[in-house]
Amino acid sequence: MNEQKIKIGVQQRVLPSYRIPFFDMLADAFDGKVSVFYGLPRSHEMLQANVTPERAQSTRGKNRHIFSGCFYLCWQVGLMNWLHTWDPDVLIMEANPRYPNSRHALRWMKHRQRKVIGWGLGSSPAQDGFGKIRVHSRRNFIRHFDALITYSELGAQQYAELGFPIERIFVAPNAVAAKPVAEAPQRSMNYEQNRPQILFVGRLQERKRVDLLLKAAALLPSEMQPMLHIVGDGPARGALQLLAQTEKVDAKFYGAVHGAELATLFKKADLFVLPGTGGLAVQEAMSYALPVIVGEADGTQSDLVRSSNRWVLHENIAAELAKIMLHALGNIPELRRMGNASYEIVSTDVNLENMVSAFEKVIIMLLKDSHA
Numbered sequence: 001m002n003e004q005k006i007k008i009g010v011q012q013r014v015l016p017s018y019r020i021p022f023f024d025m026l027a028d029a030f031d032g033k034v035s036v037f038y039g040l041p042r043s044h045e046m047l048q049a050n051v052t053p054e055r056a057q058s059t060r061g062k063n064r065h066i067f068s069g070c071f072y073l074c075w076q077v078g079l080m081n082w083l084h085t086w087d088p089d090v091l092i093m094e095a096n097p098r099y100p101n102s103r104h105a106l107r108w109m110k111h112r113q114r115k116v117i118g119w120g121l122g123s124s125p126a127q128d129g130f131g132k133i134r135v136h137s138r139r140n141f142i143r144h145f146d147a148l149i150t151y152s153e154l155g156a157q158q159y160a161e162l163g164f165p166i167e168r169i170f171v172a173p174n175a176v177a178a179k180p181v182a183e184a185p186q187r188s189m190n191y192e193q194n195r196p197q198i199l200f201v202g203r204l205q206e207r208k209r210v211d212l213l214l215k216a217a218a219l220l221p222s223e224m225q226p227m228l229h230i231v232g233d234g235p236a237r238g239a240l241q242l243l244a245q246t247e248k249v250d251a252k253f254y255g256a257v258h259g260a261e262l263a264t265l266f267k268k269a270d271l272f273v274l275p276g277t278g279g280l281a282v283q284e285a286m287s288y289a290l291p292v293i294v295g296e297a298d299g300t301q302s303d304l305v306r307s308s309n310r311w312v313l314h315e316n317i318a319a320e321l322a323k324i325m326l327h328a329l330g331n332i333p334e335l336r337r338m339g340n341a342s343y344e345i346v347s348t349d350v351n352l353e354n355m356v357s358a359f360e361k362v363i364i365m366l367l368k369d370s371h372a
Helices: 017-029 080-086 100-111 129-142 154-162 211-220 235-246 257-269 280-287 318-329 332-348 353-369
Strands: 008-014 034-039 058-062 062-066 073-079 090-094 115-120 149-150 169-171 199-200 227-233 251-255 269-275 294-295 310-313
Touching: 008 017, 008 080, 008 199, 017 034, 017 353, 034 073, 034 080, 034 318, 058 080, 073 100, 073 227, 080 100, 090 100, 090 353, 100 115, 115 129, 149 154, 149 353, 154 169, 169 353, 199 211, 199 257, 199 280, 211 227, 211 235, 211 318, 227 257, 269 280, 269 318, 280 332, 294 318, 310 318, 318 332
Parallel strands: 008 034, 008 090, 034 058, 090 115, 115 149, 149 169, 199 227, 199 269, 227 251, 269 294, 294 310
Antiparallel strands: 062 073
16 A cells, blocks of 8 residues: 555546456555546447446546547547646556647646656557658657556567657556466366367457357367357357358357356366457456467567467468467367466466556656655
8 A cells, every 4th residue: 555645647548347457456556546537439449338446536528539540539528627626646648649638638747747657558660651650649749758658568669669768668567357366277188078168258349350260160170179168249249150050160159258157167168269359358368277379469468478378370360270279279288288377477477466566666756756
């Protein structure tokens, strides 16, 4: 518990449910003196954003979404009113220049000689003319922050390449769950009924590429045909169920599952597969000692999934996934060893406790600098 009565403000474009535990734990570290400003997502984003923190305070503004794609901007109505009312000592903001009001908030804090922390993924390299413009905009935007926090060493490297001082860049693991309190499940060296159990958990939408999992399973030899457990709901569910029938694979669709029922599925599984982007359930799967197969993403998983506990899809085709699955499922001792490596990673490195601790250290460091 931090004894100083420090007021922390956090600006977020949206407040997804998976971030609630982090904000509540951060509030615990600062005597409840944490307030989050946020708006609602666009409808097609399909983010669960109907819950608010219990221990952190929160204020909902109004997001005005302008344009889309590479031209997208988000004007956050109410941000400055919240800032005046909450009057934070330190402000944590998304390090994203697409939110015009953020520049006003930065100037407001700087005028009062208060510290501002940028929080972001990093900065992907420019791929075209528009990309170069975006990189230039990011570079000009982030130079106003006192420190940057990113999810991974890759993100830190990208910010350093934009010219931000490396000694002011910090890594906080992208965690959505606390350290596991239970022992790692002990799995047999034989598959249940001689059949591998493969689990997917996530929103059923196109970008998750569950279709690749179904098609890859159909390519496996008969003696290695898995039972697929598909947990989650979304607009692609009907099409995926039809695809499973067409490909003649055994796949059970559970819909949205939580709590003890979901825990049972994690314990029953031999392998967790997420072919597409996203991956909030990856850390949870690892807490149940599951090795994982993941698609190449935006770098936020680079410090979570490692060579010791995962395989990565590079080509994003069914044949590639089938080859990886066959290799993984064909060596049960190695599969179990990699599962134990997963459990060790989330127990010691990537968890909410370490994420909050990283933020707390940066906040305290900046406040000490301001009083030096």
